[in-house]
Amino acid sequence: MAPPGRPSSRDKIVAAAVELSKEVGPGHVSLDAVAQRAGVSKGGLLYNFPTKQKLLEAIVAHHIEEFETAFQRKIDNNADKTDGVISACVELFEKKHKNKMPPASGFLAALIENPDLMHPARVFNRRLVDMIRANASNEAAALVVFLAIEGLRCLPLLDLDVLTKEERDLAVQELHNMVSRG
Amino acid sequence: MAPPGRPSSRDKIVAAAVELSKEVGPGHVSLDAVAQRAGVSKGGLLYNFPTKQKLLEAIVAHHIEEFETAFQRKIDNNADKTDGVISACVELFEKKHKNKMPPASGFLAALIENPDLMHPARVFNRRLVDMIRANASNEAAALVVFLAIEGLRCLPLLDLDVLTKEERDLAVQELHNMVSRG
C-alpha cells in the first residue's frame, strides 16, 4: 500500500475532496480544485485515481471505514448484550456530536455523480440493521431509534437541520431511555 | 398569474425538472433536457426562469407547498388536540408511503447547485418543529418521532434506504404507538 508513517498522497487527496465538498458544495468538486487543495499536481491526482469515479469510490469507502472502526471499538464491549448494537449506535452518535464531527459530506458528491457509488454504504447499512434486530429486545423500538439517528445524521447533510443543541440533546437522551427500557 | 385551466408552462417545466432529477440524477439536470422534457424550447424555459437558480428555487417552493397543503388538510381536524401535530406528521408519512409517493428528489438538485436554496425548507422545518413541541404531551418523544420520520424520508433520497417493507411498517406502527401513548 503505502509507507504508513506520513499520510499518503491518496489520503491527502481524499481528505481534500471531502473538505471541498463541504466548502464549495458537493456539485462543484472539480479535479483541478482537489489537486490544488491536496498540494498535488493534476497529473499526480490522476496517477492515484485514474478517473473521478475512482476518487469518489475511495471517498465513500473512507467514510464507511471511519464509521466502522469507531463502531467496532464501541461494540466489542457489549456485542452480545441485549440491545447492545443499537446502544452502541446511540453512544457513537452522541460521541461524534459532542466532538462536533462534521457530517460525511463526501457522500453527496458521490451520490450526485453516480448513485451506484452508494452501494457499499447500502450494504453496510443493511448489515447494521440486521445486527440491530438480531439482539434487540424490542425490534420496533430499535428500528425507530435507528431511524431517528439516521435523521440526526442526514438532516445536516441536506442542510435541513433546524434543531437547537438543547433539542438534539433532549432527543438523544430519549433515545438512550428507549434502548435501556428495552 | 396564469389561466388556471390548463397547466401553465411554469408548472410543466417544474414537473419536468423534478422528474429528470429522479431519472438522470440530481447532478445531471441540464436546462436543455428540462426544456425538452417539458415540451418547451430552451428560449421558452429561460423566459419563464431567467436563470437555473430561479428554476431550482421554484422546485424547492413546489415541494414545500405540496407538503404544506397536505399537512394543512390533515391538521385542520386535530389542530389543538394534544399531540395533534406530530400525529398528523406520522399519518401524512404513512399515507404518502402507501400511495408510493416518490421522494422529493428535486431538493437534491437545488442543494447541489447552491446550499442557500434550501433556506425556505429550513424555515418551514423549523416552524414544524415549533408546532410539534407546542402541543406535545412528551416533547422528547415527539422529537424522536419527528427525527425518525425525517430518517424515513431522507434515506431514500440519499439512495441509502435498506429497510424492507415489513420493517418500515413495523417502525411506522411503533411511531403511532409512541404518539398515542402520549
Add this chain to the structure above:
DNA sequence: ATTACTGTACCGTCTGGACGGTATTGTCAA
C-alpha cells in the same frame, strides 16, 4: 531502472445563458 510523482499543453464535450427573431393577442387613437 523503477516508482511516484510534477508541470504543461491540449482536446472534446457539456452547459448556462445571451440574443435576435416571431406569432398571437390586446389596446387605443383616428
Add this chain to the structure above:
DNA sequence: TTGACAATACCGTCCAGACGGTACAGTAAT
C-alpha cells in the same frame, strides 16, 4: 373599422467557459 403599436409568450441559434481526461517530457528518490 382600421392601422399602429406594444406586451406576452415563446423559438432556435450561438458562444464562452468549465470540466474530465490525455499525452508527454522531466525529476528526484530508492
